[in-house]
Amino acid sequence: MSDWTRVWPQLVEATGETLYMVGVSALLTVLLGIPLGILLTVTAPGALTPQPLLNRFLGLVVNLGRSLPFIILLFLVAPVTRGIVGTTIGSTAAIVPLTIGAVPFLARLVETSLREVAPGKVEAAMSMGARRRDVVRTVLLPEARPSLIAGITVTVVALISYSAMAGAVGGGGLGDFAIRFGYQQFRTDITLLTVVLLLGIVQALQWAGDHWARRLAHV
Amino acid sequence: MIDLHDVRKVFPARRRSGEVVAVDGVTLQVEAGEFAGVVGPSGSGKSTLVRLVNLLERPTSGSVTVDGRVLTDLPDDQVRQARRSIGMVFQHFELLDSRTAAGNVEHPLELAGVGRAERRRRAVELLDLVGLGERADAHPGQLSGGQKQRVAIARALAVRPKVLLCDEATSALDQASTTGVLELLRRVRSELGLTVLLITHEMAVVKAVCDSAVLLERGRVVDSGRLSEVLTREHSPLSDALLPAPLADAGAGHSGVLLRVTVTDRTPETVVLQTLIGQLGLAVEVAGGSVETVAGGRYGRLLLRATGDLSRLDGALRGLRDDGVLIEAVPRDTDAVAATGAGR
Numbered sequence: 318m319s320d321w322t323r324v325w326p327q328l329v330e331a332t333g334e335t336l337y338m339v340g341v342s343a344l345l346t347v348l349l350g351i352p353l354g355i356l357l358t359v360t361a362p363g364a365l366t367p368q369p370l371l372n373r374f375l376g377l378v379v380n381l382g383r384s385l386p387f388i389i390l391l392f393l394v395a396p397v398t399r400g401i402v403g404t405t406i407g408s409t410a411a412i413v414p415l416t417i418g419a420v421p422f423l424a425r426l427v428e429t430s431l432r433e434v435a436p437g438k439v440e441a442a443m444s445m446g447a448r449r450r451d452v453v454r455t456v457l458l459p460e461a462r463p464s465l466i467a468g469i470t471v472t473v474v475a476l477i478s479y480s481a482m483a484g485a486v487g488g489g490g491l492g493d494f495a496i497r498f499g500y501q502q503f504r505t506d507i508t509l510l511t512v513v514l515l516l517g518i519v520q521a522l523q524w525a526g527d528h529w530a531r532r533l534a535h536v
Numbered sequence: 537m538i539d540l541h542d543v544r545k546v547f548p549a550r551r552r553s554g555e556v557v558a559v560d561g562v563t564l565q566v567e568a569g570e571f572a573g574v575v576g577p578s579g580s581g582k583s584t585l586v587r588l589v590n591l592l593e594r595p596t597s598g599s600v601t602v603d604g605r606v607l608t609d610l611p612d613d614q615v616r617q618a619r620r621s622i623g624m625v626f627q628h629f630e631l632l633d634s635r636t637a638a639g640n641v642e643h644p645l646e647l648a649g650v651g652r653a654e655r656r657r658r659a660v661e662l663l664d665l666v667g668l669g670e671r672a673d674a675h676p677g678q679l680s681g682g683q684k685q686r687v688a689i690a691r692a693l694a695v696r697p698k699v700l701l702c703d704e705a706t707s708a709l710d711q712a713s714t715t716g717v718l719e720l721l722r723r724v725r726s727e728l729g730l731t732v733l734l735i736t737h738e739m740a741v742v743k744a745v746c747d748s749a750v751l752l753e754r755g756r757v758v759d760s761g762r763l764s765e766v767l768t769r770e771h772s773p774l775s776d777a778l779l780p781a782p783l784a785d786a787g788a789g790h791s792g793v794l795l796r797v798t799v800t801d802r803t804p805e806t807v808v809l810q811t812l813i814g815q816l817g818l819a820v821e822v823a824g825g826s827v828e829t830v831a832g833g834r835y836g837r838l839l840l841r842a843t844g845d846l847s848r849l850d851g852a853l854r855g856l857r858d859d860g861v862l863i864e865a866v867p868r869d870t871d872a873v874a875a876t877g878a879g880r
Contacts, residue, residue, distance in 0.1 A: 441630035444590055445644035445695070446619040455643065459634040533634070 324498060324507065331494035332514065334408045338480045338490055342415035343473045350420045350472070351465070353379070354427020355453060361432075365439070365449045382421030387479050390418050391486055411480065411488030419476050426468030430461040463534040470526025474519050481515070491515055537699060537731040538566040538589060543598035545584050545755075558584040560755035561598070566748075568698075571725055571732045573742040575777065576752035582735045585752065586703050589733060590622045591615050603698055620648055623692030627704035629684040631676040637663060637687045638672040644694045662690040665727075666720060682713025689720060693728065700725075702734040706741055718745050739778050743830045751777060767835040768800045770862050782824030782839040792819075792843035795853075798862035799827050799836040807861055808840070811852055818844040839866070 357375050360368035385393070391414045395405045398413040434457050442456045458465070481492025491511050499508030545559040558581045566572040576582050587593040588600055591607050600607045607618055631640045641659040650658070663669050666686040676684055685705060692700060702721065706714040722745050725732050736742060742749050743763070750760040751774045759766070759774035769775045781796065795812075799805045805827075812818045820842050827836030842849070849865075856863050 435628075435630065437626060437628055437630040438632060440592060441624070441626060442643070442647070444592060444619060444622070444624040444701075445647050445691075446616040447647050448616065451647055455646065456632065460632055462634060 327498065328494060328510070328514075331489060331491045331511075334488075335477070335480055335490040335492075335515075335518075338408050338411050338415060338483060338488060339473065339476045342412045342419060342480075343469075343476055345412070345416040346419040346423050346472060346476070347469060349416070350423030351427055353420060353424040354431065355457070357424055357428040358431040358457070359449070359453065365452060379421040379424050382417065383425065385418075387414075387418050388482055390414055391482065395486075406487040408483075408489045411483035411486065411490075415476055415479055415483060418479055419472055422475060423468060423472040426471065427461075427465060430464035430468055431457050433464065434460045463530040466526055466530040466533065470523055470530075473522055473526075477515065477519060477522075537568040537570070537603055538564075538572075538733060539599075539601040540564050540585075540588065541599045541601070543585075543588055543595045543600060545581075545588060545593055546596045558755055559588060559595070562752075562755070562757055564750055564757060564760065566731055566733055568731050569725075569729055571722070571745055571747045572734070573746035573749040574733065574735045574752055575737065575739060575742055575749055575774075578737060579754075580752045581755035582737070582752055583703055584755075586624075586701050586733060586735045589699075589701055590619050590624060620644070620695045621697050622699045622701060623695070623697035624701045625685065625688050625692050625703065625705045627707050629676070629681075629688045629708075631684055631687055631691070633676050636673050636675055637668060637679065637690075640676070640687055641691045641694050644691060648695055658694060659690075662693055663687070665693070665724070666690045680713070681709050682716055685709060685713070685717050686720060689717070689724070693724060696728075698729075698731060700730050700732045702732065702736075704735055704737070707736065707738070714741070715744075721745060743778060743828070747831060749774060749778070763831045764833060767830060767833075768798065768802075768862065770796075770798050770864065778830070779826070779828075779835060779837050781837050782826075792841050793846055793849065794823065794866035795840045795842060796864050796866055797825075797838045797840060799834065799838060800862070801833045801835075803859075803861040804834070805836075805838055807859070808856060808863060811856060812840070812842055816842075816844070816848055816852055818842040818846070818849075 353375070357372065357379065359365040360372040360375065362369060362372070394414045394417055397417070398405045398410050401413055402410045404410050438456050438460060439452055442452050447455065480488070480490050481495070484490055484493025484496060491514060495508050495511040498504055499511060541563050543559055543562050544557070547556040547558060549555045560581070562585060574582050574585060584593055588595050589602065591600065595608060598608070602618065602622060605618055607615055610618060632643065635643065638656065638659040641662050642655040645655040645658060660669065660672055663672050666689055668683060668686050668690070671679065671683065676687070679687065700721075705721070706717050709717060718741065721732060721734070724730060734741070734746065746763060748760070748762045749766065751758045759772050761774065763778070766772060766774050767779060797805055797808050809820060812820050820840050823839040823841045825836060825838035827834060827838070853863060853865065
């Protein structure tokens with residue numbers, strides 16, 4: 318099994334690439350997806366600041382982002398990627414489509430979480446003289462926190478599976494590794510190893526997310 | 537302290553329902569320091585009415601004045617400021633699960649820009665006031681319904697409001713917790729000199745704590761007044777709701793005469809019994825009714841059946857009425873109905 322010494326460093330590198338792609342795009346997704354989700358929630362009819370036109374527009378953009386299969390999106394946003402990163406090849410370039418794909422996904426989850434906060438709590442805050450932004454900051458976000466964390470966990474797990482596809486455009490990572498070494502060289506053991514590794518990462522993430530959410534839920 | 541003038545609230549038509557007139561021209565005043573109740577069946581517009589006081593709902597027309605400020609004339613940002621002098625307590629408490637009891641009490645102080653140390657000090661002080669000083673660090677999920685409502689009351693009092701609005705504050709509580717919360721409300725009212733407007737569908741709550749009451753039906757004020765005065769009225773929708781009259785047919789089919797007596801502190805039933813038994817020599821039995829303590833006084837409605845020589849009764853009744861006793865003979869037509877029923 319001398320080839321393991323050849324494969325091993327590649328596996329480590331691929332794992333590093335996956336963690337890098339998923340880590341950075343997860344961070345960007347949270348930074349963009351949560352505000353977008355808040356905007357979707359508060360501009361809805363009957364919500365804090367109803368803006369029917371803006372709401373419909375945002376809803377359309379989000380649905381567009383969510384209805385495109387990720388593999389299509391990957392090629393579709395290539396010009397954008399080139400504009401931002403300078404190239405469409407490599408892990409850093411993969412971060413752009415990953416983020417664009419995950420932001421609408423998270424935004425919808427955030428919207429659902431925020432909508433589940435009892436309207437009476439919002440009303441109570443208004444009766445205390447809260448401004449709308451106070452309501453978002455002190456009521457909606459803290460009350461929805463356990464559910465928001467669950468949403469972020471689901472999104473990051475989805476990002477891991479998306480990132481495997483990014484391998485197809487030279488993004489590297491575990492998906493790319495599994496295709497090159499496992500599939501194309503008929504090495505089922507390598508494919509299985511990659512799967513186990515991915516499963517381990519997903520399990521760890523899910524466990525951490527659940528644990529964190531449970532600690533914050535005082536119900 | 538609270539002054540509503542010809543307030544109307546119309547909710548525009550929705551896809552499935554037409555326009556809804558929730559509050560239809562209500563005028564009412566609550567004096568400073570008064571504990572006022574608004575009662576009415578569900579759907580009568582009570583909850584909308586209380587939300588008009590702090591402009592959680594903007595009235596379609598009419599004016600709302602609280603503590604001398606015409607809220608309906610103020611722009612939104614000043615309405616928000618004004619809301620800080622109006623505390624509000626809700627049926628389902630509406631505490632934030634993400635905060636401890638103390639954190640919930642601190643919330644309005646935080647919104648008002650009070651510093652951290654001062655907030656904490658005030659929260660502890662308020663939780664002591666409502667008898668939950670020990671549970672400052674408990675989360676709402678760890679508290680009973682009655683305790684949650686106490687925390688909510690502490691929260692409503694945090695910014696030292698002059699007015700406290702209670703929207704069905706005891707409707708989600710069991711009997712023991714209801715009594716506790718009502719006692720607390722009365723106590724904070726007198727200790728802090730608050731004006732309280734309480735919305736409820738339970739007459740028992742009004743009788744337990746209110747000085748005055750308004751009866752609302754289909755968005756309109758049907759009857760109102762101070763309880764001590766309303767309860768001495770023989771016939772009014774509010775007094776009938778507060779002290780249900782005993783059924784007139786309780787004596788149907790019997791001989792004698794049925795008398796309905798409204799008992800008050802000034803005219804206790806002893807006067808009536810003294811006259812009927814002592815002077816007229818009639819036999820008197822209680823056919824129905826109840827007497828209870830409301831707003832510190834004794835009030836009730838009794839249905840008496842008097843038998844014997846009734847020849848001097850009319851004169852005696854006139855004399856009692858002249859002395860201010862609220863007594864009347866129940867018309868015999870209920871007997872007539874019972875008689876035809878029996879003859880069939």
